[in-house]
Amino acid sequence: MKPVGFHQHDHETCKSGGITSAVDYCETRGLQFTPVRRRTLEILLHEHRAMGAYDLLEVLGREGFGSQPPVVYRALEFLVRHGFAHKIERLNAFVGCVHPGADHAPAFLICRQCDAVAETRARPAMALLGDLAGEAGFRVERAVIEAEGLCPNCQEPANPGPESRGKDPK
Amino acid sequence: MKPVGFHQHDHETCKSGGITSAVDYCETRGLQFTPVRRRTLEILLHEHRAMGAYDLLEVLGREGFGSQPPVVYRALEFLVRHGFAHKIERLNAFVGCVHPGADHAPAFLICRQCDAVAETRARPAMALLGDLAGEAGFRVERAVIEAEGLCPNCQEPANPGPESRGKDPK
DNA sequence: ATTAGCATGTTACCTTATAACGTTCGCGAC
DNA sequence: GTCGCGAACGTTATAAGGTAACATGCTAAT
Ligand SMILES: [Zn+2]
Ligand SMILES: [Zn+2]
Ligand SMILES: [Zn+2]
Ligand SMILES: [Zn+2]
Secondary structure (H helix, E strand, O other): OOOEOOOOOOHHHHHHHHHHHHHHHHHHHOOOOOHHHHHHHHHHHOOOEOEOHHHHHHHHHHOOOOOOHHHHHHHHHHHHHOOOEEEEHHHOEEEEOOOOOOOOOEEEEEEOOOOEEEEEEOHHHHHHHHHHHHHOOOEEEEEEEEEEEEOHHHHOOOOOOHHHOOOOOO | OOOEOOOOOOHHHHHHHHHHHHHHHHHHHOOOOOHHHHHHHHHHHOOOEOEOHHHHHHHHHHOOOOOOHHHHHHHHHHHHHOOOEEEEHHHOEEEEOOOOOOOOOEEEEEEOOOOEEEEEEOHHHHHHHHHHHHHOOOEEEEEEEEEEEEOHHHHOOOOOOHHHOOOOOO
16 A cells, blocks of 8 residues: 555545545535535645645635634644544644545655655554553554655655655645 | 653653763764753753743743743754754654663653653654655655553543643653 | 524634844864 | 854744634524
C-alpha cells in the first residue's frame, strides 16, 4: 500500500472519493454535510498539500461564506472529528483524507521542499509504538506520526528548488 | 529501555544530567551555554511535563531576564536545535530532554489526564516508518511521534481526576 | 404554536510565534 | 590599544493560529 500524494495518480478519484465518502457517511448517520463543510473539504482535497485555517477561510469568505475564524474552525472540527480531514500538527495545517471511511491510523510524509503531504497507513508503526508504550504501562489512544524529509520528486537534482512548488503533487 | 517520566525514579539525576550534558556539549563545541539558556533548561527539567513558551517566559521575566517573547523563543530554539529540549507539536509546548547528548530519535507519551510527558526512544518505530516511506521513494529526515493516552497512574480508578495533576510525574 | 437542537454568523479576545532593530560584550586583527 | 566582527540579549511591533460568547435562522418533534 503506497502512500497517496507524491506519485502520479488519478487525482479526480481522490477528490470525488473524498466527497462521496463523506456524503454517504453523513447520510447513514444523519449528519449534516452542509455547504460550508462540503466546500471546505473540496478545497482541502484540491491538492495533496496542507492548508492553514486562515488560507481556507479566505477562500470561503470570497465565496460568500462567513469570513470569521469560527466559520472555518467549526467546519474543520467536523471534518477532522469524522475522519474526512486530518490536522498536520507539525504545520498547524490541514489536509483532506485520502482513505476516507476506513477506520484508519494515518501517518504523514511531509516534503520540506515542495510542501506536498502524503498520507499513508500507520498501523504497523502504531502497533510497535503501542507495544513499547504498553511495556511502560501507558495506554495509547491515538498518535501523531509525521515524517519530514524529501519526496521522490525533490530528491532529483533536477527539481531542487522552490520553483518546483505546486507542480507535481496535484 | 523504559520511557522516563511516569515511574518513580531519581529525578535529581534527570535534572543534573540534563544540565551537565549541556555544559559538556557546549564546552567541547565552543557554544555558549548562557544564563538564559541554562535557566530555561533548568525550568524545563523541573518536571516531566510540557511547558508553553509563555509560561516559561513569565518565570524568566520574574527572575530578571527579558520579558518579551523573543527571549524565550531564542533560548528554546537553541535548546531544541542542540537536542537539550524537545518541542511537543501536539501541545505547542516544550520539554527538557532526558536522553541528552545521545543522538536520539525521541517519541513522546502524553497523558491526557495528568499532562505528564514521557520521552522514549523511537528508533524501532522510526526504522519501520523509514522503510515504509522508502518504498514510496520518500527520504525521512526527522519524524514527530507523539502518542496520547493514559499513563499508568491515571489508569487506576483511584486517580482518575484532574486533582491528580502535578503530583506523581515529578 | 412552542420548544429544542443544531448550524451559521458576528464581535471580541486569547495564545503562539516571528520580524526588525539597537545595544552590549568578547575576541582576534591590526 | 582600538577597530571591526559575530553572537547574544533586549525591546517594540505585528503576524499567525485558535476560542469564547452571543444572536439569528432552520427544522423537527410535541
Ligand atoms: Zn490525489
Ligand atoms: Zn486519512
Ligand atoms: Zn525525572
Ligand atoms: Zn530527548
